[in-house]
Amino acid sequence: MTRQEQKRASPQTRRRGDALVQSIHEAALAELAAVGLGRLTMEGIARRAGTAKTSLYRRWSAPHDVLLDAIRDEHPQEVASPAADDLRGDLLRALRQLVAWLGTPTAAAVAAIMAERRRYPELARALYERVFDARGGRFTLTVLRFYAARGHIDPARITPIVADLGEALVFKLALDADAPPSEEQLVAIVDQAILPALGLDPARRSGKS
Amino acid sequence: MTRQEQKRASPQTRRRGDALVQSIHEAALAELAAVGLGRLTMEGIARRAGTAKTSLYRRWSAPHDVLLDAIRDEHPQEVASPAADDLRGDLLRALRQLVAWLGTPTAAAVAAIMAERRRYPELARALYERVFDARGGRFTLTVLRFYAARGHIDPARITPIVADLGEALVFKLALDADAPPSEEQLVAIVDQAILPALGLDPARRSGKS
DNA sequence: CTTTTAAGATACGTGTCCGTATCTTAATCG
DNA sequence: CGATTAAGATACGGACACGTATCTTAAAAG
Numbered sequence: 001m002t003r004q005e006q007k008r009a010s011p012q013t014r015r016r017g018d019a020l021v022q023s024i025h026e027a028a029l030a031e032l033a034a035v036g037l038g039r040l041t042m043e044g045i046a047r048r049a050g051t052a053k054t055s056l057y058r059r060w061s062a063p064h065d066v067l068l069d070a071i072r073d074e075h076p077q078e079v080a081s082p083a084a085d086d087l088r089g090d091l092l093r094a095l096r097q098l099v100a101w102l103g104t105p106t107a108a109a110v111a112a113i114m115a116e117r118r119r120y121p122e123l124a125r126a127l128y129e130r131v132f133d134a135r136g137g138r139f140t141l142t143v144l145r146f147y148a149a150r151g152h153i154d155p156a157r158i159t160p161i162v163a164d165l166g167e168a169l170v171f172k173l174a175l176d177a178d179a180p181p182s183e184e185q186l187v188a189i190v191d192q193a194i195l196p197a198l199g200l201d202p203a204r205r206s207g208k209s
Numbered sequence: 210m211t212r213q214e215q216k217r218a219s220p221q222t223r224r225r226g227d228a229l230v231q232s233i234h235e236a237a238l239a240e241l242a243a244v245g246l247g248r249l250t251m252e253g254i255a256r257r258a259g260t261a262k263t264s265l266y267r268r269w270s271a272p273h274d275v276l277l278d279a280i281r282d283e284h285p286q287e288v289a290s291p292a293a294d295d296l297r298g299d300l301l302r303a304l305r306q307l308v309a310w311l312g313t314p315t316a317a318a319v320a321a322i323m324a325e326r327r328r329y330p331e332l333a334r335a336l337y338e339r340v341f342d343a344r345g346g347r348f349t350l351t352v353l354r355f356y357a358a359r360g361h362i363d364p365a366r367i368t369p370i371v372a373d374l375g376e377a378l379v380f381k382l383a384l385d386a387d388a389p390p391s392e393e394q395l396v397a398i399v400d401q402a403i404l405p406a407l408g409l410d411p412a413r414r415s416g417k418s
Numbered sequence: 419c420t421t422t423t424a425a426g427a428t429a430c431g432t433g434t435c436c437g438t439a440t441c442t443t444a445a446t447c448g
Numbered sequence: 449c450g451a452t453t454a455a456g457a458t459a460c461g462g463a464c465a466c467g468t469a470t471c472t473t474a475a476a477a478g
Contacts, residue, residue, distance in 0.1 A: 014425050014474055036328050038247025043465055052426040057467075115324035117387055119245050157412075161378060161397040168381035172373055178326055188370040196405040199412060203366075223444055223455050252435060261456040266437075 024049045025070035029105035037116050064123050072131045074106045082146040090143045091194055095166055095186045098139040102174055140166040153198050162197045233258045234279035238314035241276060246321050273332050281340045283315045291355040297399055303348040304375055304395045311383060349375040362407050371406045
């Protein structure tokens with residue numbers, strides 16, 4: 001056993017550098033979920049992260065700064081690639097992905113900031129500038145554009161309202177029920193709202209025969 | 210000049226009874242809008258109402274109680290009566306009414322509670338029980354049912370998703386822009402989303418010729 | 419190994435809010 | 449008018465968080 005191995009055998013008690021920052025980020029998101037924006041404190045984040053306030057103040061001047069960094073680090077986002085010949089399936093996949101994201105601590109943080117954007121305008125602005133552009137990240141828009149480019153959809157149908165449909169309904173359902181929409185509800189969103197709005201109404205097509 | 214008129218001539222400095230409660234209610238809603246649920250305090254409400262904490266504690270034990278009473282008192286709601294032969298116009302009227310309500314302090318309070326329902330479940334529950342049933346108050350549903358009963362709409366089209374469409378889009382637009390949707394946007398919601406979902410697609414109808 | 423770095427622990431004065439207690443006094447009642 | 453009621457003002461001890469300062473010590477560097 002070399003001296004290096006002996007050193008490894010003793011359990012580490014302190015986190016340093018990136019490991020510590022990662023822990024603090026996770027703690028910030030969890031603390032936000034627990035207490036909300038108005039009650040987010042350095043003491044709370046530090047307590048939850050199991051670290052000292054000094055470690056936080058060495059890097060950030062306020063809890064909102066910690067939160068923004070946490071969101072940015074946890075936010076990497078990939079939108080599913082459309083299949084090419086299954087509009088309905090791809091819309092469903094996109095909505096499922098949205099629902100999956102809604103279950104993350106990051107989504108909860110983004111929602112909290114959006115909900116209180118009038119009270120914390122600087123925070124909301126910083127979210128846009130430092131994390132994402134507000135109009136980006138539409139899960140269904142990628143799919144719609146993909147199929148319009150291939151001639152499956154009349155491009156004139158892809159208006160801002162139609163592009164917003166899927167997300168608006170998912171958010172509303174989630175808010176009303178305080179639970180993610182079911183697969184059945186996602187299917188209903190696609191079949192009863194999105195496709196009709198695109199001029200591809202399943203109820204009308206089956207009624208053709 | 211009688212003694213009663215003399216008494217009226219001296220400016221009153223204190224509010225009593227209902228007048229005081231009304232002031233406190235308004236203050237509670239305004240304070241909530243300013244600081245949010247997490248920072249709503251008795252001291253804040255009292256300060257804003259220009260009264261003493263004792264006056265609050267004589268009636269309520271916590272700021273959330275004040276808030277609930279304020280919402281209930283300010284919440285009376287009337288949905289516009291449909292016209293009978295103007296589905297599109299009535300849907301627009303209903304959406305305008307929703308937008309008008311969204312501009313009230315009460316709506317902001319309801320939104321705040323809904324946004325933080327996971328952090329304040331008791332408060333959210335009390336909102337449902339003491340103020341309104343969660344599934345009530347759908348602005349467009351009254352219109353849809355009215356026209357279905359008259360045969361203008363296939364009742365099978367009025368699914369929960371379709372019933373939710375208008376409100377979901379209005380909420381999303383308002384949230385994204387931090388401003389009420391414009392009249393043009395309301396028109397787009399009706400023409401591009403609601404009517405197609407009802408099988409009454411304007412774009413398809415005009416394409417008939 | 420020693421030195422350096424930064425993580426962690428704690429103290430401190432200040433400010434805000436809580437909920438209760440006490441008192442003064444405007445407004446209403448009889 | 450006097451008596452009663454409740455509105456308003458203020459004090460108080462305790463809890464919590466702030467941001468800064470100081471010190472100890474684990475971990476990394478050389």
